[in-house]
Amino acid sequence: MNYRRAEPNIADRIDARAREHPWAVACIDDGRVLSYAAFSDAVHRAAAQLQAAGVGPGTVVGTTLGQSALHLAAVLAAARLGATSIALRPLLSAERRGAVARRYGVGLVVRESSLAATPVGAEVLLDAGLFEPSKLPAPRVACADASGRPWRLALSSGTTGVPKAVAVSHAALDTSAWLYGGVPQARGGRRHLLFLDLNAAVSMNMALRRLVSGDPVVLVPGVSPDRFFDAVDRYGIDASRISPHMLGLLADHAPGGALRCPGLTLTVTGGALPAALRERAARLVTDRILVSYGSTETGSLALVDAEQRARRPDAAGLLLPWAQAQAVDDAHRPLPPGETGRLRFRGPEVATGYVDDPRADQASFRDGWFYPGDLGSLAADGMLLLAGRTDEILDAGGRKVNANEVDAALLEHPDVAEAAAFVALTPAGRPLLIGAVVSRGAFDAAALLAHARSRLGPAAPDRVVAVSSLPRNESGKVLRSRLAAAARIGAGAR
Numbered sequence: 001m002n003y004r005r006a007e008p009n010i011a012d013r014i015d016a017r018a019r020e021h022p023w024a025v026a027c028i029d030d031g032r033v034l035s036y037a038a039f040s041d042a043v044h045r046a047a048a049q050l051q052a053a054g055v056g057p058g059t060v061v062g063t064t065l066g067q068s069a070l071h072l073a074a075v076l077a078a079a080r081l082g083a084t085s086i087a088l089r090p091l092l093s094a095e096r097r098g099a100v101a102r103r104y105g106v107g108l109v110v111r112e113s114s115l116a117a118t119p120v121g122a123e124v125l126l127d128a129g130l131f132e133p134s135k136l137p138a139p140r141v142a143c144a145d146a147s148g149r150p151w152r153l154a155l156s157s158g159t160t161g162v163p164k165a166v167a168v169s170h171a172a173l174d175t176s177a178w179l180y181g182g183v184p185q186a187r188g189g190r191r192h193l194l195f196l197d198l199n200a201a202v203s204m205n206m207a208l209r210r211l212v213s214g215d216p217v218v219l220v221p222g223v224s225p226d227r228f229f230d231a232v233d234r235y236g237i238d239a240s241r242i243s244p245h246m247l248g249l250l251a252d253h254a255p256g257g258a259l260r261c262p263g264l265t266l267t268v269t270g271g272a273l274p275a276a277l278r279e280r281a282a283r284l285v286t287d288r289i290l291v292s293y294g295s296t297e298t299g300s301l302a303l304v305d306a307e308q309r310a311r312r313p314d315a316a317g318l319l320l321p322w323a324q325a326q327a328v329d330d331a332h333r334p335l336p337p338g339e340t341g342r343l344r345f346r347g348p349e350v351a352t353g354y355v356d357d358p359r360a361d362q363a364s365f366r367d368g369w370f371y372p373g374d375l376g377s378l379a380a381d382g383m384l385l386l387a388g389r390t391d392e393i394l395d396a397g398g399r400k401v402n403a404n405e406v407d408a409a410l411l412e413h414p415d416v417a418e419a420a421a422f423v424a425l426t427p428a429g430r431p432l433l434i435g436a437v438v439s440r441g442a443f444d445a446a447a448l449l450a451h452a453r454s455r456l457g458p459a460a461p462d463r464v465v466a467v468s469s470l471p472r473n474e475s476g477k478v479l480r481s482r483l484a485a486a487a488r489i490g491a492g493a494r
Contacts, residue, residue, distance in 0.1 A: 008146060008170060008171075008174055009079065009080065009082075009143040009144065009145070009146040009170055010076065010079050010146070010151055010170050010173050010174060010208060010212060011043060011047075011076045011077070011079045011080035011143055012080075012143045013174065013177075013211075013212040014026075014036070014039065014040050014043060014076060014211060014212070015040050015143075017036045017040075017211070017212075017214055018035075018036040018037045018039070018040035021036055021214065022035060022036055022037035023035045023036075023037065024036050024214065024216075025216040026038075026039040026211060026216060026217075027039055027069045027072065027211070027216060027217050027218075027219065028216065028217075028218045028219070028235055029068055029069035029070075029219045030068070030219065030220055030221055032069070032131065034069055034131060038131060038133075039069065039072075039073065039131075039211075041138035042069070042070075042073045042130040042131050042138075043073050043076045043077050043080065044077075044080075044138045044139055044140055044141050045130050045138050045139065046073050046074050046076075046077035046126060046130055047077035047078075047080045047081055047141040048139040048141055049077075049124055049126070050077055050078060050081060050083070050108070050110070050124060051081055051141060053108060053122060053124050054107075054108070054122075055078065055081050055083050055107075055108055056081055056082060056083065056144070057081065057082030057083065057144050057145075057149065058082065058083070058084075058149070059078075059081070059083040059084070059107050059108065060083070060084050060085075060086060060104055060105050060106045060107055060153070061074075061078040061083050061084065061085045061086070061106070061107070061108050061109070061110055062085070062086055062087075062088040062097075062100075062101050062106040062108070062109040062110070062118060062120075062121075063075060063078075063085050063086070063087055063088060063109075063110050063111070063199075064088045064089070064090050064097065064109060064110070064111035064112070064115050064116070064117075064118060065090075065110065065111060065112055065115070065126075065198070065199075066090065066112060066115065066198075066221060067194075067197065067198055067219055067220070067221050067222075068128075068198075068219060068221065069131065069219060070112065070126055070127070070128060070130065070131075071198050072198070072207055072208070072211070072217075073126075073130060073131075074110045074126055075151075075152070075204065075208075076208070077141075078110075078151075079146075079151040079152075079170070080141060080143055080144065081141070081144055082144025082145065082146065082149055084149065084150050084151060084152065084153055084167070085110075085151065085152055085153070086100070086101075086104055086106065086152070086153040086155065086165065087155060087199040087200075087204075088100060088101060088106070088109060088118050089197075089199045090115045090116065090199075094116060094117070094118060094119055097118040098118055098119050098120050099162050100155070100162055100163065101118055101120040101121070102120060103162045104153055104165060104355065106118075106120060106121060107121055107122075108121055108122045108123065108124060109121060109122070109123040109124075110123070110124050110125075110126055111123060111124075111125060111126075112125070112126065112127065113125050113127060146169075146170035146171075148169075149169070149170070150167035150168050150169050150170075151168060151169070151170050151173065152167075152168040152201075152204065153165040153166070153167055153168075153355060154166050154167075154168050154201035154204075154205075154296050155201065155296070156296050156297070164354045164355075164357055164360050165354060165355040165357075166296060166297050166351035166353075166354055166355065167351075167355055168201075168205070172348065172349060173205065173208055173209065173212070174212065175348050175349075176205070176209055176299060176348070176349050177208075177209040177210075177212045177213045179320075179321075179322050179348065179349075180209055180213075181213050182321075183320060183321065190215070190238050190239075191216055191218060191235060191236055191237055191238055191239070192206070192210060192215065192216075192217055192218065192237070192238075192239045192240060192241075193218045193220070193228070193231050193232065193235070193237040193239070193240040194206065194207050194217050194218065194219050194240075194241075195220075195223065195228060195240050195241070195242055195246065196241055196242060196243065196269075196270075196476075197223075198219075200473075201296045202241070202269055202270070202294075202296070202299075203241070205299065206241060218231060218235050218237060223246070224249075225249050225250050225252070225253035225254075226253070228240075228246075228250060229250075229253070229260065229261070232261050232264060237264060238263055238264060238265065239264065239265045239266075239267070240264065240265075240266055240267070241266075241267045241268075241269055241292070242266060242267075242268060242269075242476075243268070243269065243270040243271065243472075243476020243477075244268055244270065244271050244273045244274070244277065244476060245271075245418070245470075245472060245476040246476060247266065247268055247273070247277060247281050247285070247289075248277055248281075248417065248418065250281065250284075250285050251277070251280045251281045251284045251285055252417065254284035254285050256284060259283075259284070259285065259286055259287065260284060260285050260286070261285055261286045262286060262287075263286075263288075264285075264286045264288060265286070265288040265289075265290065266281075266285070266286055266288065266289050266290070267290045267291070267292050267303070268289065268290070268291045268292065269291075269292040269294070269300075270476040270477050271476060271477045271478065273291050274407065274408040274411045274412075275309075275313060275408065276408070276411050276412050277411060278291075278306070278309070282306060287306065289305075289306055290303050290304065290305055291303070291304045291309065291316070291317065292317075293316040293317055293384065293386075295372050297350065297351045297364070297370050297372065298323075298345055298347070298349060298350045298351070298370060298372065299349030299350070300320060300349075301316075301319060301320060301323040301325070301345055301347075301384070302316050302317035302318060302319050302320060302323065302384045303317045303318065303320065304316060304317030304318070305317075308383070312383065312385065314376075314385045314386055314387065315383055315384070315385055315386075316376065316384040316385065316386045317383070317384060318382055318383055318384070319382055319384055322347050322348055322349070323345060323347045323349075323350075324345065324346050324347055325343060325344070325345050325378055325384060326343070326344050326369070326378070327339060327340065327341035327342065327343055327376060327377045327378055328341050328342050328343075328344060329341050329342075330342075332344075332366060332367075335377070337377070337378055337379055337380040338377055338378075338379060338380070339377055340375060340376060340377045340387045341375070341376075341377070342371060342374075342375060342390070343371070343372065343374045343375065343376045343384075344366075344369040344370060344371045344372075345369065345370050345372070346368055346369050346370065350370050351365075351370060352365065352368065352370075353365050373389050373390045374386060374388075374389050374390075375387040375388050375389065375390060388402045388404065388405075389404075392404055394406075394421060394422070394423050394433060395423065395431070396423050396431045396432065396433040396462070399433070399458070399459075401421070401433055401459045402459075403420070403421040403422070403480065405456065405459065406419075406421035406433070406435060406452070406456065406459065406460070406461060407419045407420055407421055407435075409451075409452050409455040409456050409460075410435050410437060410448065410451075410452060410461075410464070412451070412455065413447075413448060413451045414440070415439055415440050415441055415442070415443075415444070415447075415448075416437050416438070416439065416440065416448070417438045417439065417440045418437070418438035418469075418470050419435055419436065419437050419438070420435075420436050420470050420478045420480060420483060421433060421434065421435050421436075421461060421480070422434055422436065422480045422481075422483040422484045423484060424483075424484050432462045432463060433460075433461045433462050433463075434461055434462065434463050434464070434465055434483075435448070435452065435461040435463070435464045435465070436464075436465055436467045436470065436483050437464055437465070437466055437467065438466075438467060438468065438469060438470060439466055443466040445463070445464045445465075445466075448464045449461070449463075449464055452464070467483075470483070471483065
């Protein structure tokens with residue numbers, strides 16, 4: 001089935017909402033309520049500033065901006081001019097932001113004055129004054145033709161080197177807004193709290209889908225359980241999308257005795273959700289927990305709820321109506337239902353290649369399908385089942401171990417708040433399987449090893465080490481490669 005429709009400029013969609021419902025709430029930004037009329041005016045003001053700085057069709061605009069309506073307005077302003085934006089995350093070093101900017105041809109950087117500059121090209125400073133009422137009408141900047149031009153270069157997690165990017169067209173966002181509107185669970189509720197970093201593709205796409213569809217978004221600065229709970233209470237939040245790591249923090253800070261947010265639907269994305277964490281969060285935070293399966297390259301592909309996951313612990317969920325999936329063998333031949341193989345996907349949200357990266361294309365794209373690196377199968381009823389990742393299978397000297405299974409076993413111990421398995425070399429060059437653990441209290445390596453061996457047998461880690469925190473990307477995914485790079489194995493180890 002072909003879901004593609006005509007390609008509008010996404011910024012024009014915001015103007016259309018402002019004309020139809022000027023006083024409807026578009027965004028609540030740290031207490032400031034912005035109507036569609038006010039938000040549209042801010043986009044035009046930002047577009048006028050960018051245009052004066054030379055931004056036009058084909059310009060790549062880097063954004064170093066925080067969790068705010070200003071960020072959304074800047075991205076839409078660039079899109080309005082036919083330019084393409086790319087996130088230069090404030091938390092990255094200036095060196096890494098510069099490397100991303102040079103790799104993807106950034107011609108101008110938009111940033112807030114309070115955030116660090118990127119050493120490349122010209123820059124435009126924006127501030128919240130864009131949203132201040134004025135006696136003079138906001139300038140009106142014409143929408144550029146969007147055909148064939150991406151509004152965004154969405155970056156992968158970039159666990160090593162400069163991250164890969166996929167181009168997201170105006171049509172793809174408009175189509176996904178239309179598709180998600182027909183699936184209540186995927187749409188994201190009546191009033192959605194955007195808590196994942198807007199620099200992450202999943203969060204930016206969610207924000208603009210909702211604005212295009214006429215659904216308000218709520219933003220709060222900073223990432224903490226207290227801010228999350230306060231926003232839920234203050235603004236009547238009924239849905240949010242968070243990482244497994246953040247779900248754990250919410251469970252840790254919930255008072256207990258009763259559900260902290262009984263009417264809230266939480267969609268967890270960005271990594272595996274261990275059963276122990278899901279059960280604890282369902283007792284303390286909310287019993288409405290969904291898990292979304294997807295990636296930067298695909299958007300959301302499947303959703304699973306608590307009942308489905310209880311029946312089938314390996315379930316990634318039922319495929320969303322527009323997603324197509326196959327499990328294939330090493331010769332790329334489709335396998336029958338129930339047989340495990342490499343998963344591949346295609347659909348209206350799925351990218352067809354990376355930006356100027358033929359080597360990465362060869363590894364991940366083939367015949368119109370995207371291969372995310374997951375192993376799994378499709379059940380006869382359409383349920384997508386996961387069996388691990390090709391890159392999450394750790395090789396500890398010939399011993400093949402699923403990292404997620406080690407993580408889950410360690411997390412079953414009541415003294416473990418977070419866990420991640422990785423492989424590091426001893427000074428003699430022997431690989432060791434190590435479990436990095438963030439403890440809730442006293443750290444007892446011997447007790448944790450005994451616990452892991454009782455659950456995993458020969459797949460248990462050789463050592464358990466205490467860390468203060470786990471390195472993560474903006475979506476909450478653990479960066480195992482950084483744990484391995486930072487590991488220091490004592491000289492006595494062989």
